[in-house]
Structures are given as C-alpha cells and as structure tokens.
Amino acid sequence: MDRFHEMQVFLAVAEEQGFAAAARRLNTSPPSVTRAIAAMEQRIGTQLLARTTRSLHLTEAGQRYLEDCRRILAELDEAEEAAAGSYSIPCGHLAVTAPVLFGELFVAPVLGAYLDQFPLVNINALLVDRVVNMTDEGVDVAVRIGHLHDPGQQAIKVGEVRRVVCAAPGYLDQHGRPSRPEQLRDAKIVSASSSQLVSEWTFVDGRQPLTVPIEPRLVVTANNAAINLARLGWGMTRVLSYQVAAAVAAGELELVLETFEPEPLPIQVVFQKSSRVPAKVLTFVDFLAHRLGQDAALNPALKLRGC
Template sequence: MDRLTAMETFVSVIEAGSFSGAARRLDVGQPAVSKSIAQLEERLGVRLVMRSTRGLTPTEAGQQYYQRAKRAIEEIDEAELVARGAAAGLSGRLRVSAAVTFARLHIVPKMKTFLARHPELNVDVVLDDRTVDLLEQGVDVAFRMGTLDDSSMTARRIARSPRFVIGTPAYFDEAGVPATPADLASHQAIVYEQRGGGTAWSFRRGNAETAVVVSGRMRVTAAEGVRAAVLADMGVAVASEWMFAPELASGEVRAVLTEWALPPVELWAMFPTGRMASAKARAFTAFIEEALGAGTLAPA
C-alpha cells in the first residue's frame, strides 16, 4: 500500500465527512476508498473512523493521525514547490474559512483573480459567522474579526475597519436622525448576537467616552440578517464598514454620529496550531491583504 496515497485518502475522508464524498473528491470509486482506509487501519493496528447514523467521525487516534497526515502532505507539497522553483504555481486544495457576509462581499468576488493565477489550485470556502475549529474542519487559513479569544492559534492582523451607526435614509426620515449617542435609546436597534455585537454601544469623541444601552424588536445571529433588517428600513445597527461597503458608496445607507468613534474591527488571518502555514495559505492571505488594502478596509 502506498503510504502517501493512503494518507491523502484518509485526509479526504475526514474533510469530506464520508467515503462517498472522498471518492468524489479523489475521482475514484467508493470501494477503493473503503479498501484503502481498511488497509491503513490494519497496518496501524487502530480504528481511525467510526460510522453511525449521523455520519462518519474520526476516533481520537484518527484525529491525531489526521492532523499529522495533513501536515505531512502539506510539507511534501512545499518541498515540490521549492524544487520546481518560485515561479511555479500553487496546486492542490486550499480550505478557507470566513464569516458569510465578509466572504460574500470581499473574498468570493476576488477568487476568480486568485484562481486565474494558480490554475492547478482548488479552493473550498467554509462559510460560518461562528468560530470554527480549524483542525477539525481541515481549514488552512481562517479570516476572523474582532478580539481573539484563542491565544493558542497562530494569527496575523491584516486589516482594520471602522464601525458606524448605520441606517437607511427612509428609516431616518421616519424616526429622525440621532444627534447624540443618548438619542439611540429611543431608536429601533438591530441587535447582532455574535461576538462584537450586543446591546451596549460605546462611543468616544476626543477625551469623552459614553455608552448607551439600545433596544429593538429584531435580534439576529448572522451578519446577513443585520444587513437585511437595516436595508428593510427596520432600524439602526452598529456595523463595520465592510458589512455595508456597497450601500455606503451608493447612498442606500448612511452613517450617523460620525463625529463619535466606535471601536474598530480588526481582521485576523488565523492558522492551525502546531504547524507552519502552508505556501497556499500564505499566498492567499497576502492576496486578500493586498486586495483589502486597495479597497474599503484600511490595512493593519
């Protein structure tokens, strides 16, 4: 049995979540995948995966083997890149994680350019406003906003975006334009219930600081919901410039209380713990950093 092929098959099984998914990814028959995993388990003398009605999950030994096998495959890819020379394009598969709205506005539209530069590279984009486990999901690089809770992750700040109180002209025509942060207490707030959101909004102007607790009839758990509610003239929201970049440019929404500063949002590139970022992850991170520096987000 080819050990590298077995490793690549096992990694594909874990990342696809099934033998059939791995078979499609590898363009082989499902029996070949099942046979490869069975032979690998026999050679190692341990069970690597468990099947249940809910799908396929790695055992503890399988999770450990997955992490090291994926690292070994990436290091082999790195070695081949070095051998071929710096001019060679990237190849294989890159898994990227990002929040849904940020990816829709600022990552996915730029993918065509990146993939054109690297025609032998495929990209999986894992979209989730929640924090995902990079190792468990097989993610090579994740783009996350705000304060980092997990200090064990390898991280690099690549951009910073200002935040504003945002609403539509139609909403402000009906509810009035707040003149001070305190006026927000009488407005309908669209409350974002993820990290960095909530009902306590803090402002700074010069040496003065103030905070207001807002209320509203709409609470949402994803940025897409914040956008939809604001664009439906339902209220105001505190949002990063990236979240409403097209609408701020067109005038479909407007920022108010701009003389008061809100804490900015920082964008971080996160890499799995315990291994060097792959050439693919580093190249894509540099590409996104460059693209954001030329766009609405300020470079870090």
Template sequence: MDTLTSMKVFVAVVETGSFAAASDRLDMSRAMTSKYVAHLEEHLGTRLLQRTTRKLTLTESGSTYYERCVQILADISEAEEGALHLNETPRGTLRLTVPVSFGILHMGPVISNYMKQYPDVKVDILVADRRVDLLEEGLDLAIRIGSLPESGLVARKFASDRVVICGSPEYLQRHGTPRTPAELAQHNCLTYSYAATGDEWKMDGPDGHHTVKVSGSLRATNGDIVKLAALGGVGLMRQPLFLCGEELRQGKLVEVLPEYKASDMGLYAVYPSRKHLSAKVRTFVDFIAAAFNLKSDW
C-alpha cells in the same frame, strides 16, 4: 544507517562496477561504501551482490531491487525539483478562506485579477464568516477582519475600516434618531453573531467611552442579511463601511451618532508561517497589499 543513502550507494556500486569507483563518485571512503551495502543486505535479508576478486555481479534479487532503486531515486529527484520549482514560480492550488460579505463585495475582483496575472495558480475558496482553523482544514491563507487573537499565525495588515451605526430613513422617521448612545437600548438593534463584542456596542465620543447593551428582532451570522433588514426599515445596524458605504452615499442608509466612533478594525492576510513560504502565497499576499494599499476610505 539511513536506508535511502544505502540505496544511493548500492546504485552507484552497480553503475560503476566496483566499490572503489563508487567511493570516488560519492566522495566516500571504501569502507563506508561497503558498510552501506552490507546494511542494505541485512535490512532486506538477502544478498544483492556476488563478490569475486575480479568483479561484482548482481544476484536475482539484486537485479530486481536495483531496477526499483533507480526508479525510486528518480522519483525523489523529480519531486525535489518540482518542489523547488513551485517555490520559485506561482503554481498549484491556493486554498484560502474569506468572510462572506467582504469576499463577495471586494475580494472577488482582486482574486480574478490575480488569476489573470498568474494563470498557473488555481484558487479554492472557502467563503465563511466563522473563524476557520487553517492547519486543521488544510488552507494556505485567510482574510480576517477585526482584532486577531494570539494564534502563532503571521498576519499582514492590508487595509482598515470604520464601523458605523445606521438605519434607513423610513426607520428613523418612524422611531426617531438616537441622540445619545444610551438611547440605542430603546431601539431595535440588528446584530451580527460573530461580532467580537457581541451585543455590546462600544464607542468613544466627546463625553468619553460608552458601552451599550443592545437587543433586537434579528441576529445573523452574515452581515448582508443584517444590512438587508436595515434597508427594509426593520432596525438599526452596526457594520463596517466596506459593507454599507455605498448605501450611505446613496442615502438608502443614514449614519446615526456620527460623533461617537468605534475603534477602527484592521483587515489582514493571515497565513501559518514566514518560513518556506510558497510562491503562490507570497505573491497573493503581495497582490492584496498592492490592490488595497492600506485603504481606509470605503
């Protein structure tokens, strides 16, 4: 029999003073009430109640155990109420992971605004470009960019972006501007380690699909490092507009092969399950969706 239920029945018997009254309070048969208390005594290996024809009295062990049961049941009730309250009002610590460049450039202000609106939520952020296991690392949510592998996780798309190939005016003046995808193989191409296609740059143009194997003097696990090298005239890079859109507008970088386009990449909020979704996760995902509103022009 269930020990927790047995504890509840025992407390009810003590508080009402009889098995019959406890049965009425619990809406349980008297026989079942007696069985639960007997189960508890057998489980503990001690008598908890002295039974006479006129009244019930607690043994010394029963008195001590009763006090502990009252406290335990009160703690459980408080925990259940707290969990219910957490599911209604955003509070507690939201643990999430965001990619480095996107997190710094675009998520920082959104997270700050969220925290202003929901001051009872604390935010713990893991900033990393590597693919983090949410369950293994105890995280509530991840911001992920690009194609998503089959994982059983829930993904909500909140924006999309375009990948461009670009370089500094200095680099293009010294090395020339590629006119066809095949010419990229002759250039110093700066690569991002976590790119889904590795060192193969794929694109579609007016003459069909192209896959070019590129190489260069820099490979990095962070897009900002790649961008700084491109701005310094080291080589060409292939990065999303959210990272380099401002530099393109200012003329610090120049897009090459604009008629050849890579597939757009999605930006997603990813979390383990829709079931029993906490208020902090639900409101944060909604907040991101509203903030970016399927943004595609970076």
C-alpha cells in the same frame, strides 16, 4: 495501496465526515474508501473511526493520527513543490480564506484577476464567518479583520473598518436621530446572530468605554439580511463599515453616533512565517494587498485625497 494514499483517504473521510462524501472528493467509489480505512486500521492495530448507521467520528487515536497525517502530507506537498520549482514559479493549489461578505465583495474579484495573470495556480476560497485555523485546515492565505495573536503568522495591513450604527433616512426622520448611545435602548434593532454584537454594543465616550445593552426585536442569521431590513426602514443595525459603504454612498443608509465609535479594526492579509514561502503565496499576498490597499471603502484616507 501505498501509505500516503491511505492517509489521503483517511484525511478526506475525517474532513468530509463520511465515506460517500470522501469518495466523491477523491473521485473514487465508496467501497474502495471503506477498504482503505479497514486496511489502515488493521495494519495499525487500532480503531481510528467510530461508526454507526447514522454518524461517524474520530476516536482519540484517530484524532492524533489525523494531526500527524496533515503534517506528513503537508511536508510531502512542500517537498514536491520545492522539487518542481514552486518557490520560484507561482504554481499549484492555493487555499485562501476570508469572512463571507468581505470575501464576496472584495476578495472574489481579486481571485479572478490573479488567476488570469498566473495561469499555473488554482485557488480554493473558503469564505466563512469564523477564524479558520490555517495550519489545521491547510490554508495558505487569510484575510483577518481584527488584531492578530499568533506569533507564527506574518501580516500585511491593507486597510481598516469601523463598527457603525446605521438606519434608513426615512426611519431616522420618523423616529429621530440618536445623539447618545443610550437612546438606542428605545430603538427598533435588527441584528445578525453571527455577530458578537447581539446583546450589547460598545462605544467610546471621550476616552471612556461605554456599553449599551441591546435587545433586538429581530435576529437574523446573516449580516446581509440585517442590512437589507435596515435599508427597507424597519430599524437600526450595527455592522462593519465596509458592509454598508455602497448603501451609505447611495443614500440608502445613514450613519449615526459616529463620534462614539470605538477604534477602527485593522484589515490584514495573513500567511504563515517560514524560511521558505512558495511563490504562489508571495505573489498572491502582494497582489491582494495592493488591490485591497487601493479600495477607498477600506482606506478612508483615499477619500480625503479625492481618490
């Protein structure tokens, strides 16, 4: 077994956190994975993985070796892609990440359209509500909601979203429409545990920040669940504007306290800065940015022009 293949096996075991899962990913048998790791550790002369009957984790040496493997394999892929002409022709594997709900609503439809146009590209979409380390996890393109802090990344702004408070019209008819954020202390609140807005909500009063402590009576694990409960009239919730755009347009939810909303957050399509960017990345970034830039739910100015 060559060393590059051993590195691929080690990478699969570390990322899948198990020999059987790594074997499934590599379409091979668990014993062959076990033999590869044992041969690697024997050749290197140190233990890379600490194993028990119930768990597996990287040793300190294994963690350093994992980072080196990722770098070496990425450079190998880049060299092969360059030799195959992928810097001029969109082809190969493309890894994309986006927040779960945003990805389902806005990114997933674009993926299919892009693949129809570029048949030599395959896409793996990682939809998760966390900030993915693009370098460590081998991601080519990311959709970020918020401001960037990594100078090694290049971004194209495609829209913006607001942090909105909403409830069903029936709930507001029964309990009243708040005119000031402080009145939310007496409201029935449902929040998502994945949100950073569980314990307090921040607003702007004039030019001054205004923070209101929130004590949700109900906390759920997903934004969709909180939104559905609000639609059913159970209480109020705070989410990003794109998440409830359709429900607001249909009259199922109503926005309140709009004059107290903080500044909108930018939506950006992000990729790594490099002297050579593969054609698959450039074409996908252009394709995605164009599609998202034309969506009125993400670009309020389009609504003003009647688009």
